[in-house]
Amino acid sequence: MEKHYTDSQVKGVSTGTTILAAIFDGGVVIGSDSRASIGGEYVSSKTINKVIQVHDRIFCCIAGSLADAQAVTKAAKFHLSFHSVQMENPPLVIAAATVLKELCYKNKEELQAGFITAGWDKKKGPQVYVVSLGGMLISQPVTIGGSGSTYIYGYVDAKYKPNMTREECMQFATNALALAMGRDNVSGGVAHLVVITEAGVEHVVVPGNKLPRFHDE
Amino acid sequence: MAAATSMMPVFGHQISPKNDLVPDWTRQEVSTGTTIMAVEYDGGVVIGADSRTTTGAYIANRVTDKLTPIHDRIFCCRSGSAADTQAIADVVTYQLGFHSIELDEPPLVETAANLFKASCYRYREELMAGILVAGWDRRKAGQVYCVPIGGMLVRQPVAVGGSGSSYIYGFMDSNYKPGMSKEQCLELTSAALTLAMERDGSSGGVVRLASISEDGVERRVILGNQLTKFSTH
Numbered sequence: 529m530e531k532h533y534t535d536s537q538v539k540g541v542s543t544g545t546t547i548l549a550a551i552f553d554g555g556v557v558i559g560s561d562s563r564a565s566i567g568g569e570y571v572s573s574k575t576i577n578k579v580i581q582v583h584d585r586i587f588c589c590i591a592g593s594l595a596d597a598q599a600v601t602k603a604a605k606f607h608l609s610f611h612s613v614q615m616e617n618p619p620l621v622i623a624a625a626t627v628l629k630e631l632c633y634k635n636k637e638e639l640q641a642g643f644i645t646a647g648w649d650k651k652k653g654p655q656v657y658v659v660s661l662g663g664m665l666i667s668q669p670v671t672i673g674g675s676g677s678t679y680i681y682g683y684v685d686a687k688y689k690p691n692m693t694r695e696e697c698m699q700f701a702t703n704a705l706a707l708a709m710g711r712d713n714v715s716g717g718v719a720h721l722v723v724i725t726e727a728g729v730e731h732v733v734v735p736g737n738k739l740p741r742f743h744d745e
Numbered sequence: 746m747a748a749a750t751s752m753m754p755v756f757g758h759q760i761s762p763k764n765d766l767v768p769d770w771t772r773q774e775v776s777t778g779t780t781i782m783a784v785e786y787d788g789g790v791v792i793g794a795d796s797r798t799t800t801g802a803y804i805a806n807r808v809t810d811k812l813t814p815i816h817d818r819i820f821c822c823r824s825g826s827a828a829d830t831q832a833i834a835d836v837v838t839y840q841l842g843f844h845s846i847e848l849d850e851p852p853l854v855e856t857a858a859n860l861f862k863a864s865c866y867r868y869r870e871e872l873m874a875g876i877l878v879a880g881w882d883r884r885k886a887g888q889v890y891c892v893p894i895g896g897m898l899v900r901q902p903v904a905v906g907g908s909g910s911s912y913i914y915g916f917m918d919s920n921y922k923p924g925m926s927k928e929q930c931l932e933l934t935s936a937a938l939t940l941a942m943e944r945d946g947s948s949g950g951v952v953r954l955a956s957i958s959e960d961g962v963e964r965r966v967i968l969g970n971q972l973t974k975f976s977t978h
Binding site for chain 2: 678679680681682683684685686687703704707708710711742
């Protein structure tokens with residue numbers, strides 16, 4: 529069983545983590561676990577929220593160095609609100625993702641953070657974008673990230689279907705997070721889920737004891 | 746004398762690491778970066794593996810058989826260094842065969858697993874081998890034992906191994922239920938291996954399956970174009 533050293537070279541506090549986002553019929557679900565750790569040996573926070581709101585209908589999830597991620601999202605929030613005022617319209621999800629991508633790409637030597645951006649806008653409806661470590665930006669219907677994501681690639685490939693209902697998608701996201709938290713020692717705590725639709729935004733927290741349990745637990 | 750020395754070929758310079766004439770993969774160790782899986786059911790076990798052996802980025806064998814018989818009703822699934830696992834399997838096959846003749850009855854799966862563990866643990870510094878031992882015996886029916894790198898031994902109802910195994914832990918945790926039938930185990934194994942092969946660059950090729958029970962060993966192969974297609978994005 530080979531080890532995956534995805535986040536262990538991060539200096540300082542790292543969100544060794546599991547994050548995901550998935551499009552369903554009419555909206556998008558974005559979610560994460562809630563553990564922040566130092567090198568996989570000490571849990572520095574059990575209840576950190578990794579789902580950050582960057583605008584009314586646009587959220588992003590962070591993975592990697594917590595300090596870098598917070599600095600980048602703060603800068604992105606500022607850019608995005610300024611942009612929104614200039615355009616006199618809510619920003620597009622791709623605009624938010626591009627702002628993050630520019631920051632990650634221009635500063636790729638210093639930064640160690642990856643993002644999943646998800647949201648809803650009038651032009652293209654629900655969308656999910658992923659900005660990886662070096663600053664690549666791609667759009668996908670479903671995406672997972674963080675150290676815990678390796679364990680759920682198979683599950684997500686098998687279980688995700690386009691055009692699920694809201695309930696199906698919530699169940700899918702909760703299950704995926706629970707499975708990843710069950711196998712990755714640097715992911716855990718509660719599951720934070722945010723459901724974004726045209727109508728609005730709903731934040732759901734699933735505490736540890738209410739997470740789905742699988743046969744061996 | 747000058748003529749004689751100049752006739753000696755200068756091998757050292759030709760095979761330096763920077764030399765483009767010698768491809769990278771000739772200097773890499775042969776590895777079964779792989780995905781292997783074994784599941785117990787009532788009456789036997791189902792085992793499965795992909796079929797890719799790599800030396801660096803080159804696929805040395807795309808139809809490898811990683812399911813190696815150790816005895817009539819005992820198999821092992823090999824992952825890690827191809828040379829190490831082949832050598833260990835040969836040693837254990839010999840030891841187990843001898844032991845079985847002495848005992849005058851078929852050997853126990855637990856015995857085979859312990860023999861693997863003994864070799865893997867004693868030579869843990871030199872070896873890179875992750876092995877699943879699975880089979881059927883009269884005492885405990887179907888059993889799966891996991892001997893990962895380092896030489897631990899543990900019995901599990903379902904076990905996965907190899908580089909591709911990380912990607913299917915979630916799928917396995919959610920889809921395995923105790924008390925599945927042989928057909929369900931075969932479905933689960935082939936689906937899990939397919940998913941892992943899609944994501945892991947060191948796993949691929951065909952899916953090899955085998956089911957072991959009191960009645961014997963049934964082997965089958967699922968070719969690449971016959972594998973289930975999961976919704977890709």
